[in-house]
Amino acid sequence: MSAKAIVVSGIRKSFASGKGSLPVIDDVGFSVGDGEFVAIVGPSGCGKSTLMNIVAGFERADEGSVRVGGAEQSGPSPKGIVISQHGSVFPWLTVQQNLMFGLNGDHHGDKAALADHYAAMVGLKGFEASYPHELSGGMLKRVELARAFVVKPNILYMDEPFSALDALMNLRMRNELLRILDEERHTVLLITHDVEEAIYMADRIMVLSPRPATIQATFEVDLPRPRKLSSAPAQALREAILKELGL
Amino acid sequence: MIVDRLKKAAPSLLVLAAIIAVWWLAVAATESAIFPTPWQVVTGAWELAQDGTLWEHIGASLFRVGAGFGLAAIVAVPLGLWMGWVASAYRMFNPVFQMLRPISPIAWIPIAILWFGVGDVSPIFLIFISSVFPMIVQTTSGVHTIERRYLRAAANFGVSRSVLFRRVVIPAVLPEIIVGMRIGIGVAWLVVVAAEMIALRSGLGYLIMDSRNAGNRYDLVIASMIIIGLIGLLLDSGTRLLEKLKPVRWRYVR
Numbered sequence A: 001m002s003a004k005a006i007v008v009s010g011i012r013k014s015f016a017s018g019k020g021s022l023p024v025i026d027d028v029g030f031s032v033g034d035g036e037f038v039a040i041v042g043p044s045g046c047g048k049s050t051l052m053n054i055v056a057g058f059e060r061a062d063e064g065s066v067r068v069g070g071a072e073q074s075g076p077s078p079k080g081i082v083i084s085q086h087g088s089v090f091p092w093l094t095v096q097q098n099l100m101f102g103l104n105g106d107h108h109g110d111k112a113a114l115a116d117h118y119a120a121m122v123g124l125k126g127f128e129a130s131y132p133h134e135l136s137g138g139m140l141k142r143v144e145l146a147r148a149f150v151v152k153p154n155i156l157y158m159d160e161p162f163s164a165l166d167a168l169m170n171l172r173m174r175n176e177l178l179r180i181l182d183e184e185r186h187t188v189l190l191i192t193h194d195v196e197e198a199i200y201m202a203d204r205i206m207v208l209s210p211r212p213a214t215i216q217a218t219f220e221v222d223l224p225r226p227r228k229l230s231s232a233p234a235q236a237l238r239e240a241i242l243k244e245l246g247l
Numbered sequence B: 001m002i003v004d005r006l007k008k009a010a011p012s013l014l015v016l017a018a019i020i021a022v023w024w025l026a027v028a029a030t031e032s033a034i035f036p037t038p039w040q041v042v043t044g045a046w047e048l049a050q051d052g053t054l055w056e057h058i059g060a061s062l063f064r065v066g067a068g069f070g071l072a073a074i075v076a077v078p079l080g081l082w083m084g085w086v087a088s089a090y091r092m093f094n095p096v097f098q099m100l101r102p103i104s105p106i107a108w109i110p111i112a113i114l115w116f117g118v119g120d121v122s123p124i125f126l127i128f129i130s131s132v133f134p135m136i137v138q139t140t141s142g143v144h145t146i147e148r149r150y151l152r153a154a155a156n157f158g159v160s161r162s163v164l165f166r167r168v169v170i171p172a173v174l175p176e177i178i179v180g181m182r183i184g185i186g187v188a189w190l191v192v193v194a195a196e197m198i199a200l201r202s203g204l205g206y207l208i209m210d211s212r213n214a215g216n217r218y219d220l221v222i223a224s225m226i227i228i229g230l231i232g233l234l235l236d237s238g239t240r241l242l243e244k245l246k247p248v249r250w251r252y253v254r
Helices: A046-056 A095-100 A109-119 A138-149 A167-183 A194-201 A233-245 B004-031 B038-051 B051-087 B086-102 B105-116 B121-144 B149-157 B161-199 B204-213 B216-241 B246-252
Strands: A005-014 A020-031 A037-041 A063-070 A080-084 A155-159 A187-193 A204-208 A215-219
Touching: A005 A046, A020 A063, A020 A187, A020 A215, A037 A194, A046 A063, A046 A080, A046 A095, A046 A155, A046 A187, A046 B204, A063 A167, A080 B149, A080 B161, A095 A109, A095 A138, A109 A138, A109 B086, A138 A167, A167 A194, A167 B086, A187 A194, A204 A233, A215 A233, A233 B038, B004 B038, B038 B149, B038 B216, B051 B086, B051 B121, B051 B161, B051 B216, B086 B121, B105 B121, B105 B161, B121 B161, B149 B161, B161 B204, B161 B216, B204 B216
Parallel strands: A037 A187, A037 A204, A080 A155, A155 A187
Antiparallel strands: A005 A020, A005 A063, A204 A215
16 A cells, blocks of 8 residues: 555544533544545444544544644645535636636646636536536536546545435446546545445445444455446445444 | 516506506595696606706705715625624624614704704715615625535635635625615615705705695605605616626526
8 A cells, every 4th residue: 555645543523512522433543545535434423524524624633633645634725625415616606717716826827728627527518607506416516526626636525425416417426536536546535325335436435333433344345347336246245334334 | 578578567557557547536536626636747747857857856866875875885895794704893893783773764864964964965974874784784694694615615725815705705795785785775765755855955855845835736746756666666676687697696596
């Protein structure tokens, strides 16, 4: 394994509640290699999103450390872009303006050309001047992905990225994402409750326990790509993960 | 197409026609010497339009609203943004504004006369007072209701504070600012008429009082009222046009 993109060790987090504190994350540690695609699967409300917020730098853990790219995580930065369920494409900017949003400073060269390159890569050619409210949910997701790719982040943090899409679009976006990742090696940390989504895309799957979250099991996904979810090994893996989740 | 639009407008035109008919019949039945028929209102308005005084009154009222409302917008938008963004500014100013806001602008008339006398400044001040608070409140709440996911995304892309303000905060609040302007201009137009009834020698409010005092010209009173209503409608649809602008459309679609 090459250099580590993310090293999380011994993090704990509690939230203040009515009567004292509610532990949400209890001693979670893992690492993600450079260019690796790691999925975290867990029941809803188990603290998955809190874990991702801590790793991405939006929240601080009470204990433990998060090292990203060899340095202590000090807050959100364009080196790790979050893609979330409901998206955050700015509705008041056109597709092209959204894609150029993260390009600050003068070292990017022709920003519009760069934005258009990534728009074409995710299949948004011809929509550069459109406003988000003129696009479908799937198109919006593409805008969000392209906006992340434009700034060339080392890491993509994906928090249930496709779960607000309809089932068919969800399947299509998985393939799109994998196709782009083939071209632009990024490290990906995916949080999902969809076991099949994790098996289809990830190199490694970690299963979280119910709250307070701990890592309950880890599965290497050693299947050739493109993966067939109906294949016997994929089905066996799915059974094993669901068993861990108590289903 | 034209037939379709006529079909859509037909019910409201019918109501309007019914009102005019009832009015006319009532005046005819009671044989009122003072209350005019609709036709007398039309001829009275025509008379004023012919000799040019109507346009002077309309111009005077619009000027006062423009000046008072313009000043209010210049003050309210930056102040509202600041109060929305900086929590300590909000805590400092919000209670005062919340207390001043429910005071009717009419209550300020004696103070306006005391400070500014009888002239153009008093009504401009009253219009300013009446439209500045709703615009501040609307702008501030616009900042408070910016969705967190957009602020998070901006933080994620590591943009500077000035970019954050120019490209995220202001565009996100712009629809609320426009709503505030609609409320503000509506209140301003209500108040200009009231202010002119008391203090001045021109304007539509003055025209109403003057027509009554100078020989019970109720045809001109009612003509002025209708003109005030129509101009108010035009001002509102004017600000509504702002909602059609591309960078704010997202807020009003769906």
